[in-house]
Amino acid sequence: MVTASAVDANLDRIWHVLNEIQDPEIPVLSLVDLGIVRGVDLQGDSVTVRLAPTFAGCPALHVMQQAVRDRLHGLGFADVKVETVLDPPWTTDDLSPTAREKLRGFGLAPPRRPAAEAALRLEDPVACPHCGSLETDLRNAFGSTACRTIRYCRSCRQPFEGFKPI
Amino acid sequence: MNDEMRRAAAAYVLSLGDDEMILSHRDSEWTGHAPILEEDIAFANIALDEMGHALLWYRLHAELVGEDPEAHPDRLVYRRKAAEFRNTPLVEGPKGDWARSILRQFLFDSAELVRLAELSRSAHAPLAAVARKILTEERYHDRHTRAWVRRLGLGTDESRRRMQRALEELWPLVPDLMGQRPEEALLVAAGICPPADVVQESWEADVIPTVQAAGLRVPTESVPSGFNRFHHTPDLDELLAELQSVARLEPSEAVW
Numbered sequence: 531m532v533t534a535s536a537v538d539a540n541l542d543r544i545w546h547v548l549n550e551i552q553d554p555e556i557p558v559l560s561l562v563d564l565g566i567v568r569g570v571d572l573q574g575d576s577v578t579v580r581l582a583p584t585f586a587g588c589p590a591l592h593v594m595q596q597a598v599r600d601r602l603h604g605l606g607f608a609d610v611k612v613e614t615v616l617d618p619p620w621t622t623d624d625l626s627p628t629a630r631e632k633l634r635g636f637g638l639a640p641p642r643r644p645a646a647e648a649a650l651r652l653e654d655p656v657a658c659p660h661c662g663s664l665e666t667d668l669r670n671a672f673g674s675t676a677c678r679t680i681r682y683c684r685s686c687r688q689p690f691e692g693f694k695p696i
Numbered sequence: 697m698n699d700e701m702r703r704a705a706a707a708y709v710l711s712l713g714d715d716e717m718i719l720s721h722r723d724s725e726w727t728g729h730a731p732i733l734e735e736d737i738a739f740a741n742i743a744l745d746e747m748g749h750a751l752l753w754y755r756l757h758a759e760l761v762g763e764d765p766e767a768h769p770d771r772l773v774y775r776r777k778a779a780e781f782r783n784t785p786l787v788e789g790p791k792g793d794w795a796r797s798i799l800r801q802f803l804f805d806s807a808e809l810v811r812l813a814e815l816s817r818s819a820h821a822p823l824a825a826v827a828r829k830i831l832t833e834e835r836y837h838d839r840h841t842r843a844w845v846r847r848l849g850l851g852t853d854e855s856r857r858r859m860q861r862a863l864e865e866l867w868p869l870v871p872d873l874m875g876q877r878p879e880e881a882l883l884v885a886a887g888i889c890p891p892a893d894v895v896q897e898s899w900e901a902d903v904i905p906t907v908q909a910a911g912l913r914v915p916t917e918s919v920p921s922g923f924n925r926f927h928h929t930p931d932l933d934e935l936l937a938e939l940q941s942v943a944r945l946e947p948s949e950a951v952w
Binding site: 583585586587588614616617618619621649650652669670671672673674676680694696 | 734737738740741742744745746747748749751752755821822824825826828829830832833835836839840
């Protein structure tokens with residue numbers, strides 16, 4: 531018989547692993563930091579993890595899905611399913627407070643909130659992740675990955691990247 | 697949803713996916729060739745986004761026709777012949793010069809925004825969910841290409857001349873982009889997709905003044921191209937020969 535506490539212990543192990551799996555393009559962030567884990571179902575040794583895609587064309591998504599399968603198989607679950615959830619769509623407002631701090635440390639300016647408004651006002655300055663100045667300009671709405679913009683800080687005279695609000 | 701409605705929805709969704717996929721491939725041809733580095737980055741990103749959108753539509757198509765959503769998109773892209781693609785001819789033509797690519801992308805993105813806003817209220821919930829997801833990204837494309845239409849239209853004599861030429865060349869392809877699809881009547885009646893004329897009206901109210909404000913003349917009459925979603929230009933064959941070149945070397949079901 532599987533006790534309730536055994537199920538809880540297994541769920542804890544699963545969430546612990548999900549919090550260790552990195553976004554390959556922003557390795558300081560885990561799936562939990564990104565806010566893309568929409569739910570975990572556990573039935574015996576079958577697990578279903580529901581993930582919301584960030585940017586639709588982001589190649590990191592497939593890597594993360596595979597990592598979930600590999601790591602949970604590694605924990606001993608025989609059957610691991612990863613489902614894609616589109617509704618409601620993921621937005622940058624789903625990034626956890628921890629994620630925003632980690633992004634800054636990584637040199638990537640976190641997106642302003644709420645995302646729907648920030649997306650319409652992309653030219654508005656965001657704080658430079660290096661020196662904190664708001665004397666910054668948008669240089670390109672598109673950057674090195676689907677989720678980044680290119681910006682420039684006039685105070686410390688350094689280019690930097692920003693997380694694109696969606 | 698009965699079988700007839702399901703088939704109609706599948707056909708509609710396939711055309712949306714094919715538009716995104718074929719345009720994505722044309723956009724990707726600018727990678728390493730765009731006039732400035734920033735635009736190289738921008739167009740590579742737009743191409744990637746459009747491919748992601750195609751994937752979402754193809755996965756929805758898989759659900760509607762009862763196929764595996766993981767394997768189905770690759771089969772659709774790599775295993776079909778040109779005659780089986782349902783994209784509109786606007787997206788399949790060569791990238792041309794920068795003016796032509798910018799204008800095509802703007803005509804497409806602006807139409808996309810109107811259509812997606814309507815589809816996000818679709819009576820078929822999975823279709824509405826895909827539309828809402830894509831809409832969050834598509835706004836960035838529209839914003840970008842709209843700014844470029846203005847910049848080139850109001851730029852130098854040369855940039856305006858090229859934009860005007862692009863407008864005259866692409867305008868005959870607009871009726872098929874905006875036009876009613878065979879499956880549409882059934883879907884409109886069920887509230888699954890918007891009527892083509894509603895999309896076209898909102899689109900024209902936005903695009904015509906935008907193009908005029910960029911100093912360009914909208915062609916008053918244009919000869920229909922004679923091509924449509926069922927009758928493609930030879931450009932699509934040429935595009936697929938490249939896109940499918942590796943897949944054609946390995947006719948078995950390779951996993952990419």
